[in-house]
Amino acid sequence: MADQVLRKLAPTFGAMYSAVGRPSIPPERLLKSEILIALYSVRSRRLFCERLDTDLLFRWFLDMSLDEPGFEHSTFSQNSERLLRHETARKFFDAIVGHAQREGLLSDEHFTVDGTLIESWASLKSLKPKEAPGSAVPPDDPGNPTVDFHGERRLNATHQSTTDPEARLARKGAGKEAKLCVSGHVLMENRHGLCVDLQLAPAAGTAERATALAMLRRQARRGIRPHLACVRGRRTPGLDGRTTRHASSSLSQRLRKQVEEIFGWMQTIGGLRKSRFRGVARTQPAGFRLGRRTICCGSVACRSGESWPSRPKRAARGSQRRPMQTGHPANEDDSWSPS
Numbered sequence: 001m002a003d004q005v006l007r008k009l010a011p012t013f014g015a016m017y018s019a020v021g022r023p024s025i026p027p028e029r030l031l032k033s034e035i036l037i038a039l040y041s042v043r044s045r046r047l048f049c050e051r052l053d054t055d056l057l058f059r060w061f062l063d064m065s066l067d068e069p070g071f072e073h074s075t076f077s078q079n080s081e082r083l084l085r086h087e088t089a090r091k092f093f094d095a096i097v098g099h100a101q102r103e104g105l106l107s108d109e110h111f112t113v114d115g116t117l118i119e120s121w122a123s124l125k126s127l128k129p130k131e132a133p134g135s136a137v138p139p140d141d142p143g144n145p146t147v148d149f150h151g152e153r154r155l156n157a158t159h160q161s162t163t164d165p166e167a168r169l170a171r172k173g174a175g176k177e178a179k180l181c182v183s184g185h186v187l188m189e190n191r192h193g194l195c196v197d198l199q200l201a202p203a204a205g206t207a208e209r210a211t212a213l214a215m216l217r218r219q220a221r222r223g224i225r226p227h228l229a230c231v232r233g234r235r236t237p238g239l240d241g242r243t244t245r246h247a248s249s250s251l252s253q254r255l256r257k258q259v260e261e262i263f264g265w266m267q268t269i270g271g272l273r274k275s276r277f278r279g280v281a282r283t284q285p286a287g288f289r290l291g292r293r294t295i296c297c298g299s300v301a302c303r304s305g306e307s308w309p310s311r312p313k314r315a316a317r318g319s320q321r322r323p324m325q326t327g328h329p330a331n332e333d334d335s336w337s338p339s
Helices: 002-008 010-016 027-039 045-052 056-061 073-085 088-102 207-222 247-268 280-303
Strands: 111-119 127-129 159-161 168-170 179-189 195-202
Touching: 002 010, 002 027, 002 088, 010 027, 010 088, 027 045, 027 056, 027 073, 027 088, 045 056, 045 073, 073 088, 073 280, 088 195, 088 280, 111 207, 111 247, 179 207, 179 247, 179 280, 195 207, 195 280, 247 280
Parallel strands: none
Antiparallel strands: 111 179, 127 159, 168 179, 179 195
16 A cells, blocks of 8 residues: 555655755655554664664565665654655655545544644753743753752743743643643544544644644545534534434444544554654654554455454453463372472
């Protein structure tokens, strides 16, 4: 699937590179490398370049021979920045979503929007008052200065991080600690649980509904007709029996919770619980990289008739288990010793 989409993006790649000069890393290999980084939970691009020297599976996926030299990590990072400037990650993601739609795997009516918090690559020590003058006293430790913020009221309106100005103080619930975060939002279709759009934004109180409307407007060109969810005890204007009388509506409500599985995979396996980049614009391609993985794996599972994502079945509580094979005799009366 990835190779088919990359062939369609060949005109975009041709406009990004010059016809003269030294040969660079092919953009197809850069994008496929990002897929490997997401699938195998590689922590950084430097580690990926080191692993590429010894991993035959990575070389096979990237169409590299055994004696072909690997990537130099600084050159790999610089070429990845070029993909960021041309929004290649967004185009690659949209092309894979279009492929899934042509296969008949996407719904055009039932969608779910949800958001989560992604911890920013910034420390709470970097949170400084916006209007405070610079201190003339040098820090006790330039690399890790001592910061005493006890008794100080820190708000997003008055304070800002010097490391990541787009990060905002946010918490996941009452009683939870506040962290510097950005908000991640996913638009999932409710037929097979595939991620069809993904957007990152500064963590604000109105970010989820504003981003949801923006993602739905982008999907309008595909002819979708989303409807509102029915919440118990809440009356939603425009939501009545014309929508809720259909069996597909109740099925859609039951499948909404699968959006949490997308967030769970992104934060545990994909490594997006804490961003490795500074700023929303640099973290956004990492989200597209993980979103592409959910579509590719979900499409394969849907075509094979399996449920997605597949999970191993747990043994029922209190079920009988096979006894462990050990070196001691089965009878309790027999004695056994290591000698």
